Every structure is written in structure tokens, then in C-alpha cells.
Amino acid sequence: MIPNLTLTVNGDRHEVHLDDARPTLLDVLRERLGLTGTKKGCDRGQCGACTVLVDGRRVNSCLTLAISVDGAEVTTIEGLARGGTLHPVQAAFVENDAFQCGFCTPGQIMSAVGLIAEGEAGDDAERIREGMSGNLCRCAAYPGITEAVRDARQRLAQNERESV
Amino acid sequence: MNLFDYVRPASVAEAVAAASAPGAAYLAGGTNLLDLMKAGTHRPARLVDITRLPGLDAIEVLPDGAIRIGALVTNADLARDPAFVAAAPAVAEALLSGASPQLRNAATVGGNVMQRTRCAYFYDPDSACNRREPGAGCDAHGGDTRGQAVLGWSEACIATHPSDFCVPLVALDAVVEIAGADGAREVALEAFHNLPGDDPANETVLRPGELITAIRLPAEAARFKAHARYLKLRERTSYAFALVSAAASLAIEDGAIVEARLALGAVAAKPWRARAAEPHLVGVSVTAAGFEEVARRAAEAALQEARPSGDNARKIELAMRVATRALVLAAAGSPARMPALPGSVFAPVPTLTAAGDVHG
Structure with a gap:
């Protein structure tokens, strides 16, 4: 039984139901939360296209099991600009x-x-x-x-x- | 990736119990495990997520001067800890020469020790590999052997251990602290990884369920802090595994070496302490002309028993050159600031000058 996953992404709190523990943070961001700014390149930690901040630190979201960062604050590329002003x-x-x-x-x-x-x-x-x-x-x-x-x-x- | 059971224990005892089941694996940073699972190389029945276990993420100086590094300390946090960098600069340099900043932010100390070989035949589920599937054979033999072992290999397996971190650690007599169902025990890092022999799948001395809780550097390690370097030859400037690497640590008094430590990386299935080299360096003046020749003789002693496991005889000469240069760099002194390219062979080699001025 997998507990529901809670993530705060770019300041917004999300609760995500997972059928099993396999989804990576990258897949949850793209497929469940619709945040497709984070890219899937190699999906194996070699290219860095999936880089996001987890609790303020840059990591490869493709090698991060989403359930293992339950409760984390995540910042993606969508969370950088303020209104119409680029970061x-x-x-x-x-x-x-x-x-x-x-x-x-x-x-x-x-x-x-x-x-x-x-x-x-x-x-x-x-x-x-x-x-x-x-x-x-x-x-x-x-x-x-x-x-x-x-x-x-x-x-x-x-x-x-x-x-x- | 296969389906697996996921558990998140609240204590070390719960973790050990949960991981004692057949097919269980510990999950910490996941940087190697997730990659192996995506490749289909590793198909654990259960992941035991230890990332929230309390008390495993501290860097402590013990009363006797030893440094205990909790198993969940990340590579990045350890390499950035000012007191640790001052006490063990070659360990920090090795950490920063490995992987990428993103990976170092996730990867942990315990996971580094437990990482699997990067042998392409181990990784590829369609290749025969005795390490992945006992008795299956070894497709690395006669295959692409440029990165394979030159020391301690067997007919069953010629893979190498890819860690940078473990190389200076084994030079400094680091100890692995382990929790298990029968209580705590500890093992010298030098004795932690098994050479392949007839049973390469038996990679470490860990028993089912046992968990690394810390790595401990003995107080004596601080004797080498002024003269410690890690040097890593790779096939690109950065973000690559070592082709060969060396950690050199020298204790120097009045310009002469009183104790020397040398270890090699990516030459065997374990971080390789080059004990045969060390006596060659004791009593030698690091400021005298000819130190490089002494270092070369020590490096040759380190590789005396090396033999190619395929078309990789050049790794033996490369390892001797890297070990020689690591010793020359260590003699010149630990750098005041971490080099822009840690462990890089592209950094200039300092020249050894008059006594008392070896930091040039």
C-alpha cells in the first residue's frame, strides 16, 4: 500500500495518488502535474535535462523515486519567473x-x-x-x-x- | 522497472528487519539503484527507504579524534564541510572528482561504498555475467576490456569497483560501521569488498539485512592532511568514471617522509590499497632531486602483480604514471583551495623546491 504523495511544487501543494512506488519525480511532474518544462532526456542521470531543485538543492529528477521525496518542496523551471518578469x-x-x-x-x-x-x-x-x-x-x-x-x-x- | 514493495522504516532495527527478506534492497540517494532498476540489471522485490532514518546524517569528531561520517551524509555535504575538508583533503577531492553536482547532492556515503561495478556486461541484461547471474559466464572476457581490472581479477569476473571516494578512504584505514540483526559490528574498508574469485556475485562482507550506518576515519588520518592528493584519469575532462586513479597521502617531518599511504582506483573489484609501494617512500626526502624517480619505483611496486585481463595492458602503465604523479602532487602539499577541476590530470604539476618550500 503506497501512501498518497504530497509535494509542494513552485509553492503549490499537490496530493498525488500513486498506484505503485515506481514513478520518478520526473514522471510525476510531467505526467501527473502537467509540468512539462522539466525534460526527459536520457532518463538515466547522465544528461541533466531533468534537473529540478528539491528542498533547494539541484538533483536529477529522473533518478529520484517520487515517494522517497514525499513532503518535499520542489522548484521547476515553471516556478522561476515572477508574473511576466523572467528570473x-x-x-x-x-x-x-x-x-x-x-x-x-x-x-x-x-x-x-x-x-x-x-x-x-x-x-x-x-x-x-x-x-x-x-x-x-x-x-x-x-x-x-x-x-x-x-x-x-x-x-x-x-x-x-x-x-x- | 519491475514492481516492488516499498517500505519506510522508522528505526535502524526496523530497517534491518525489513531488509532481511530475500530480494530486498536499501534505497538512499538512489543514483545507482534507480539506474540499475531502469536497465533491468537489478530487480529488487522490496525497497527499504532509509532516507528518513534518524541519526545517520551527521559528521562527528569523536573524543579520540576519529571522524565518523553518517551513512546518509551526501557526497556534496561531506565535500563542503570545512572541518572535514581540512582534515581529509584528498577524500574531499575524490568526492568532487566524481559524478556531477546533481548526483553528488543525492548520493550518500553508504551508497557510494555499496555502488555496483560499471562493467557494461554487468549492466546489460542480455550479456552473460557471473556477477549478476552466478554461473552464467562472463562476456567481458574477450570483449571490450579497456576499463576492466588489472589486479585481483579471476576467470569468473574482470570488473572494477568504480568509486573515487573509497580510494583515499582505504589509504587512510577507514572503517565501515554496520548494523545487523545480531547487533553492530565493524569491518576495515580494505576488507569490506570481496575480490571476485569463483563467486563474483558475493560482492561484500555484508550479511542479509545488514546496513552500513557510518564510515569512520581513524584519528591517525589527520597526520596526512598537509600532503594528500587524489588524481583521476578519465576519458573526458569531467563527469566520467576513472580509467585509473590514485590517492597518495604522506606524513612528512623535517622534509622527509615518515609514513606513506597509496591506493589505486578502477584497477580491481575493490579499492586497492597498494601496501607494497609504501615502504619505498619512507625516509625519502621530498625536496631532493630525484623524488619523482623514487615515486615511480613505488608505483612500479604497487603494480608488480598486475596483469592484463584482456586488451588492457596499457592500464598498468597508466596506473603507474597516475600513482607517480599523485605522489609528486602529495609531496608538494595539499592545495590551499580545492582545484577548479578536482583530481584532474590537466592541472599543472608543481615543482618541488628547497626545504620548507614544498607548497610551490
């Missing part, structure tokens, strides 16, 4: 040409949000690339992605200074 990481990806086809982009952006929150890479391009190594981009937009992460970190730091 600074989203805006930086647009302005720095950080994608081509866009399939990996939600995962890249969620991973970048996680990386910036971790606060270890700073503006060092090598550390940013290493910190984004769990997100593959078959269009190879890597130079733009690196620039976007650096740009976004500065925007977020600026916002923080202005809000103090």
Missing part, C-alpha cells in the same frame, strides 16, 4: 545566446540556479564549467552557458545589494 538566470540565458534548440535549457537553468546558490564557482569560468558538468548540451552552446551563469550571478548579487 535573472532566465534573462541571462536569453541575452547571452546560451541555447540553440532549447531542449536542455530548463535543466541548464535549474542547475545554474543551484550552482549560484551553492556559491562556490564565483566568476571563474573553469569552476562554472565544472559546476555545470552535469548538464549536457548537444547543440554545444557551452560558451554562452558559461557567460550566462557568470552574468546571472552578477545580476543576483546586484539585486541582493539593492534589496539590503
Whole structure:
């Protein structure tokens, strides 16, 4: 008997009935909650397209059994923008040409949000690339992605200074 | 993925009872287990979710100076703990050289020790594998052997253990703390994983239901903190398993090595403590010209019993080179800040200079 799954996704609380324990967090987000911004790429933890934040930390939702994160707060790409205003990481990806086809982009952006929150890479391009190594981009937009992460970190730091 | 029973025990005792049933498996970070289940490589009848068990997620310094790392501490949290990084820098470097940031946020210390081989023939349910199905045979023999073992392998199995984390741990004499139906016990990490022999499916010394509760680094590990490195050769810059890796730890007094530890990764079915190499380094001045030659002799001793398990003789030479460089890097000193590319062979090799100035 599987207990009902409770998740708070982008601030909204959801209760989901599962027939069995197999669904991953990725499948619950896409198939049960209709949040298809999170992408299924490899479905094996190798590409990073499914990256979301669980309790503020970036993880591969394809390797997360949904029932094991029962009660968690989840942030997906749909939860970043405020009204019509893009999140600074989203805006930086647009302005720095950080994608081509866009399939990996939600995962890249969620991973970048996680990386910036971790606060270890700073503006060092090598550390940013290493910190984004769990997100593959078959269009190879890597130079733009690196620039976007650096740009976004500065925007977020600026916002923080202005809000103090 | 097969259907399975899911249970969420409230205590270690409940977990052990639930996991003692045939076909049960523990679920923590799930980064390896879910992948194996999706491949059809592992089909557990029951998952025992231990992620909410209390008391297993602390990093504690014990009264005798040992460090106890709870089995549910994530790779990311351990690698970011400032006191732990200062005490065991090569362990942190190994953790950060492994997987991706997303995986390190989910993967746990206990799960790392329990991870299965990445041998492609083990992973593929359509290939013969004695490790997955005892008696089935081994399709890795005569297959793609570039990543397979060069030490401790058998006719039954030539797979390697893929962990980075375990390599410096085994160099530092880490201990695995275990809970079971008959109470607690502990096993040296060096003795935890079994070599394949005739029974590669018997991968560790764990008995049915037993649960890793912590990994403990003895207080003596701190003697090596100023001169400890992990070096990992991979087929791409980052986010790849080791082709070969080495952890080198040196205790140095007045410019001379008083104790040396060396371990190798991805060369055998277990993290490989290279005890044969260690005496070659004792008494050696790390600042003298020729240290690299001494390190090379130690590395050759480490691989003396190595033999190719197929078309992979080059792994023996690569392991000697990686071990030599890890020793040279350790002699130069633990880095003040974690390198941008942890464990990377692309980082510059520092030159050893005059006495007292080995951190150059």
C-alpha cells in the first residue's frame, strides 16, 4: 500500500495518488502535474535535462523515486519567473545566446540556479564549467552557458545589494 | 522497472528487519539503484527507504579524534564541510572528482561504498555475467576490456569497483560501521569488498539485512592532511568514471617522509590499497632531486602483480604514471583551495623546491 504523495511544487501543494512506488519525480511532474518544462532526456542521470531543485538543492529528477521525496518542496523551471518578469538566470540565458534548440535549457537553468546558490564557482569560468558538468548540451552552446551563469550571478548579487 | 514493495522504516532495527527478506534492497540517494532498476540489471522485490532514518546524517569528531561520517551524509555535504575538508583533503577531492553536482547532492556515503561495478556486461541484461547471474559466464572476457581490472581479477569476473571516494578512504584505514540483526559490528574498508574469485556475485562482507550506518576515519588520518592528493584519469575532462586513479597521502617531518599511504582506483573489484609501494617512500626526502624517480619505483611496486585481463595492458602503465604523479602532487602539499577541476590530470604539476618550500 503506497501512501498518497504530497509535494509542494513552485509553492503549490499537490496530493498525488500513486498506484505503485515506481514513478520518478520526473514522471510525476510531467505526467501527473502537467509540468512539462522539466525534460526527459536520457532518463538515466547522465544528461541533466531533468534537473529540478528539491528542498533547494539541484538533483536529477529522473533518478529520484517520487515517494522517497514525499513532503518535499520542489522548484521547476515553471516556478522561476515572477508574473511576466523572467528570473535573472532566465534573462541571462536569453541575452547571452546560451541555447540553440532549447531542449536542455530548463535543466541548464535549474542547475545554474543551484550552482549560484551553492556559491562556490564565483566568476571563474573553469569552476562554472565544472559546476555545470552535469548538464549536457548537444547543440554545444557551452560558451554562452558559461557567460550566462557568470552574468546571472552578477545580476543576483546586484539585486541582493539593492534589496539590503 | 519491475514492481516492488516499498517500505519506510522508522528505526535502524526496523530497517534491518525489513531488509532481511530475500530480494530486498536499501534505497538512499538512489543514483545507482534507480539506474540499475531502469536497465533491468537489478530487480529488487522490496525497497527499504532509509532516507528518513534518524541519526545517520551527521559528521562527528569523536573524543579520540576519529571522524565518523553518517551513512546518509551526501557526497556534496561531506565535500563542503570545512572541518572535514581540512582534515581529509584528498577524500574531499575524490568526492568532487566524481559524478556531477546533481548526483553528488543525492548520493550518500553508504551508497557510494555499496555502488555496483560499471562493467557494461554487468549492466546489460542480455550479456552473460557471473556477477549478476552466478554461473552464467562472463562476456567481458574477450570483449571490450579497456576499463576492466588489472589486479585481483579471476576467470569468473574482470570488473572494477568504480568509486573515487573509497580510494583515499582505504589509504587512510577507514572503517565501515554496520548494523545487523545480531547487533553492530565493524569491518576495515580494505576488507569490506570481496575480490571476485569463483563467486563474483558475493560482492561484500555484508550479511542479509545488514546496513552500513557510518564510515569512520581513524584519528591517525589527520597526520596526512598537509600532503594528500587524489588524481583521476578519465576519458573526458569531467563527469566520467576513472580509467585509473590514485590517492597518495604522506606524513612528512623535517622534509622527509615518515609514513606513506597509496591506493589505486578502477584497477580491481575493490579499492586497492597498494601496501607494497609504501615502504619505498619512507625516509625519502621530498625536496631532493630525484623524488619523482623514487615515486615511480613505488608505483612500479604497487603494480608488480598486475596483469592484463584482456586488451588492457596499457592500464598498468597508466596506473603507474597516475600513482607517480599523485605522489609528486602529495609531496608538494595539499592545495590551499580545492582545484577548479578536482583530481584532474590537466592541472599543472608543481615543482618541488628547497626545504620548507614544498607548497610551490
